Amino acid sequence: MPTPPVSPAPKAVIPAQQAAMAAAPTLVAPAAGGPGSSLFGRGKKRLEDENQLLRSEITRLMGLDTSAIAAETASFQTALQRARGEYQQLQAQLTNVRAELVRSSAEAELQEVAIYEYRHPLADAVAYKERLADLNVRIKDAARTGNAVQAATAWTVNGSQAEGRKMINETSKLMLRAYNAEAENCVARVQPHRLDSTIERLTKVTETIARLGKTMSIRISPEYHQLRVYELRLTADYRAKVEEEKERIREERERMREEKAAAAEFEREKARLAKEQSHYQAALAKLTAKGDLAAAAEIEAKLQEIGEAIAGVEAREANIRAGYVYVISNIGAFGPGMVKIGMTRRLDPEDRVRELGDASVPFRFDVHALIFSEDAVGLEGKLHAALSAKRVNQVNLRREYFYATPAEVRELLSEIAGQHLLEYHETPEALEWRASHAGRATDDPAR
Structure with missing residues (x-):
C-alpha cells in the first residue's frame, strides 16, 4: 500500500520576516456615510491595491532563505550602480546639449542683428559675382574632364573589361548627377547665416554616395566637393554683401532726403525774409520822402533784424555741421528704457520729430531736448x-x-553740451499712450 504523500514542513520564519509581516498595515475603511465619503470610493481601491502588493511581496520574501535574499540584494545593488552610471552619462549628454543650445541661441541672436563674418571678403557684390563666374567655369571643367568622380578601374562584367568600364561610367554619371542636383539646390537656397548647416548637408550627400558606390569604389572627388563648398561660401558672402549694399543705399537715400528737405526749408525761409525785407524797404522810402524820421528809424531797425536773420539762414545753409541735436523717446513703442538721439539741419527740428513719429510707430515721439549747435x-x-x-x-x-x-x-548732455543745454524734460508726456492705456483699463478691469 503506497505511503501517502507528506506535506513539506513550512519553512522557518526568520525574525526579520516576522517583523515585516507584523508591520504590514491592515486597512480599515471608514463608515460609508462618514466624513469624506465622496472621495473614499476613489481612495479605497488604491489603498487596497497597495496593501495587497505589500503583502504579496512579504509572502515572496518569506519563501526565500537568507542566501537568496542576500543574492537578490546584491543584484539590486548592481542594478542600482548601473542606473547611477547611466544617470551620470545622461547628465553629461544633457550638459553637452545645453551647451549646443547656448551656441545655437547665440547664433540666432547674431542673425537677428545681422552680424555676418565674410569667409572670402571682397570689395563689393560685383567682385563676388565675377569670382563666382570664374569658379563656375572651373566646376564645369572638372565635371567635363572626369575629375569630379573617382571609381574603380579594374571592374569586369561577365569577364568583359569593356562592359565593366561602361557600367562604371554610367553609374558614376548617375551619382554625379545626383550630387550636382543637391549642390545646385544648396546654392539656390543658401543664406549667410545658414552656411555651415548647408555645407554639412552637402557633405552628407558625398558620404551617402560613397556608401552606395562602395562596391565599385565610386565616390565624389574631394577636390570637386571642395569646389562646390567654395561656391556655397562665395554665394553666402555675395548675398550678405548685396544686403549690406542695399542697406547703405537706403541710408544714403534717407540722408539725401533729409538734406533736400533742409535745403528747401532754407530757401523758403530766405524767400519769406526777402519778401518781408522788400516791404519794409518800400515803407522806409515812403517815410523818408515824407520826412518822418522817427518812423523811418524804426523801419531801419527792423530791416537790420531781417538782414541779420537772412545772414543767419545763409550761414546755416553754408555750414553743413550746424543744426539741432534731439533726444526723444516713445514709451508706447519701445518702453521707458530707450531713447533716440539724432541730428537734423531743419530750421524747425519739430518737423523731423513729427516725421519719425509717422505710421511706422503706434505713438508719437516725446521730445526731451532740442539743442542747437554750430x-x-x-x-x-x-x-x-x-x-x-x-x-x-x-x-x-x-x-x-x-x-x-x-x-x-x-x-x-550737462557734461558735453554745457551751456547749450537750456531746457530739458526728463518725464515724457506720452499723451497718446497714456490715454490709450487708460482706455483699455477702463474697458477691461482685468488689465
Whole structure:
C-alpha cells in the first residue's frame, strides 16, 4: 500500500520576516456615510491595491532563505550602480546639449542683428559675382574632364573589361548627377547665416554616395566637393554683401532726403525774409520822402533784424555741421528704457520729430531736448560715443537707439553740451499712450 504523500514542513520564519509581516498595515475603511465619503470610493481601491502588493511581496520574501535574499540584494545593488552610471552619462549628454543650445541661441541672436563674418571678403557684390563666374567655369571643367568622380578601374562584367568600364561610367554619371542636383539646390537656397548647416548637408550627400558606390569604389572627388563648398561660401558672402549694399543705399537715400528737405526749408525761409525785407524797404522810402524820421528809424531797425536773420539762414545753409541735436523717446513703442538721439539741419527740428513719429510707430515721439549747435554733428557723435555700449543695434550705427533713460542722457548732455543745454524734460508726456492705456483699463478691469 503506497505511503501517502507528506506535506513539506513550512519553512522557518526568520525574525526579520516576522517583523515585516507584523508591520504590514491592515486597512480599515471608514463608515460609508462618514466624513469624506465622496472621495473614499476613489481612495479605497488604491489603498487596497497597495496593501495587497505589500503583502504579496512579504509572502515572496518569506519563501526565500537568507542566501537568496542576500543574492537578490546584491543584484539590486548592481542594478542600482548601473542606473547611477547611466544617470551620470545622461547628465553629461544633457550638459553637452545645453551647451549646443547656448551656441545655437547665440547664433540666432547674431542673425537677428545681422552680424555676418565674410569667409572670402571682397570689395563689393560685383567682385563676388565675377569670382563666382570664374569658379563656375572651373566646376564645369572638372565635371567635363572626369575629375569630379573617382571609381574603380579594374571592374569586369561577365569577364568583359569593356562592359565593366561602361557600367562604371554610367553609374558614376548617375551619382554625379545626383550630387550636382543637391549642390545646385544648396546654392539656390543658401543664406549667410545658414552656411555651415548647408555645407554639412552637402557633405552628407558625398558620404551617402560613397556608401552606395562602395562596391565599385565610386565616390565624389574631394577636390570637386571642395569646389562646390567654395561656391556655397562665395554665394553666402555675395548675398550678405548685396544686403549690406542695399542697406547703405537706403541710408544714403534717407540722408539725401533729409538734406533736400533742409535745403528747401532754407530757401523758403530766405524767400519769406526777402519778401518781408522788400516791404519794409518800400515803407522806409515812403517815410523818408515824407520826412518822418522817427518812423523811418524804426523801419531801419527792423530791416537790420531781417538782414541779420537772412545772414543767419545763409550761414546755416553754408555750414553743413550746424543744426539741432534731439533726444526723444516713445514709451508706447519701445518702453521707458530707450531713447533716440539724432541730428537734423531743419530750421524747425519739430518737423523731423513729427516725421519719425509717422505710421511706422503706434505713438508719437516725446521730445526731451532740442539743442542747437554750430557743430551739431560733433555733439551728436560725442553722445553716441559715450553711449556706444548701450546701443540697441551694435551693427548698423545709423540706428540711433540706446538703452538709456532720459535722466542718464541729461547727465551726459550737462557734461558735453554745457551751456547749450537750456531746457530739458526728463518725464515724457506720452499723451497718446497714456490715454490709450487708460482706455483699455477702463474697458477691461482685468488689465
